[in-house]
Amino acid sequence: MMPVMILGIALLVFVVLQFSPADPAYNALGDSASPEARAAFAEENGLNDPLPVRYFAFLGDLLRGDLGVTVAPSQPVVDRIATAFPLTLQLTLLGLSLAIVLALVFGVTSAVHRDRWPDQVFRVLSMIGIALPSFWLGVLLIQQFALNMPILPTGGYVNPADSFSGWLQSLALPAVALALPVASSLARLIRTSMVAELDRDYVRTARGSGLPPFMIIRSVLRNSLITPLTVLGVKVGYMLSGAVVIEAIFDLPGMGKLILEGVNGGDVGLVQGTVLTIAIAFLVVNVVVDLLYLLVNPRIRTV
Structure with missing residues (x-):
């Protein structure tokens, strides 16, 4: 049952965090970034895709051991977790x-x-x-x-x-x-x-x-x-x-x-x-x- 439970946990964590008020584009580019730059960032990182598409992309990255990168400074999340x-x-x-x-x-x-x-x-x-x-x-x-x-x-x-x-x-x-x-x-x-x-x-x-x-x-x-x-x-x-x-x-x-x-x-x-x-x-x-x-x-x- 572990794989099923991991999938359920991944779904729950992903969906809950989608309701976060934090704007990834704002956090990554800063408050001085133009609306065009933020829109380009969102398009490039798939933030405009439907929720199911983003979830399956997230699962694919998770299976490869890729948890993304931190906002600032830009570092792989896996490396930060491996240290902590x-x-x-x-x-x-x-x-x-x-x-x-x-x-x-x-x-x-x-x-x-x-x-x-x-x-x-x-x-x-x-x-x-x-x-x-x-x-x-x-x-x-x-x-x-x-x-x-x-x-x-x-x-x-x-x-x-x-x-x-x-x-x-x-x-x-x-x-x-x-x-x-x-x-x-x-x-x-x-x-x-x-x-x-x-x-x-x-x-x-x-x-x-x-x-x-x-x-x-x-x-x-x-x-x-x-x-x-x-x-x-x-x-x-x-x-x-x-x-x-x-x-x-x-x-x-x-x-x-x-x-x-x-x-x-x-x-x-x-x-x-x-x-x-x-x-x-x-x-x-x-x-x-x-x-x-x-x-x-x-x-x-x-x-």
Whole structure:
């Protein structure tokens, strides 16, 4: 279904951006260009063609990997995305890794100590984490750990090839701002799934047989991960879109900066390319999550 979904996303993005008030001819030629020059630009670039003709031309360019050029300076959109997307991907993966670790720790601890004080504490903390918007959390982190306690930078990006520690410091606060809401949501799902699984007959049998608790918890956790994995695929999309806002707060030159640049400059092609890239990345991640089901529960292979 991925090709069909990509076509649908491409159609939606293309049609929506056609209603943008930005005039490509005006943005490309400037306000000093004559009406004749603008009309010639529109004719040369197919802006006067009917919408279906422009859409199929756009699809043809998309299949060739051509997303057009930016308005000013004139650069291929693909090259701009190739420079910005790795940073967004790094931030998302770092935040996702942190979210998974925190969710497993909190979720498993809550399930094992069901209805006792660790469970109550983690449930309250998870509710607070879910309620915190990432952008507001990012501002709080900057104020506390970059201004009041200047141990981490307020923003900017360091290439890992230049300094790994500098790279980690530059992405630490943005990754935490992205990870905490996702970790809180996943922890609640893991806790709920494990509590239901701990009440099954095979768990009572394993306990009665004298199996070590860590082996029982490992088996229960593995059987409880299907639902959290399903939600994880959706949460990655949330993190990709949330990274756009977080990058603006922490002044990171990723996809968020490209989208803001395209919106502020009326560059429809740049916005179109970045949104499509993020949407396709989200689809790819969900396919990977579907394949992870086979590792977590091999019985799915026979379905």
